Amino acid sequence: MADEFIKGLTLSMVGALGWFIFAGWYRTPEYYAIEQLTAAAIEPNNVYQAIGIFAGDVSLWLMLLGALVYWVVIPALRETRRSVTESPN
Numbered sequence: 001m002a003d004e005f006i007k008g009l010t011l012s013m014v015g016a017l018g019w020f021i022f023a024g025w026y027r028t029p030e031y032y033a034i035e036q037l038t039a040a041a042i043e044p045n046n047v048y049q050a051i052g053i054f055a056g057d058v059s060l061w062l063m064l065l066g067a068l069v070y071w072v073v074i075p076a077l078r079e080t081r082r083s084v085t086e087s088p089n
Contacts, residue, residue, distance in 0.1 A: 004070045011066025015059045022056030 023037040044050035
């Protein structure tokens with residue numbers, strides 16, 4: 001159980017770090033703007049900007065789904081499998 005927690009935490013932290021970096025580059029219109037990191041992404045001018053915006057979106061979903069899978073889905077599936085395979089006495 002501890003290894004699932006660490007795997008989920010690792011995916012969440014890696015995803016958060018990537019999202020903070022790419023959102024800071026491509027989703028912060030100016031320093032004093034109220035809406036930072038969640039503003040709409042800029043229109044990409046070249047392939048590198050498009051890859052950066054896509055990597056930021058992937059990092060966001062990695063942060064959210066990585067923790068959800070390892071903290072909720074896998075333990076729930078193990079409990080379901082355990083309850084199905086145990087025979088009632």
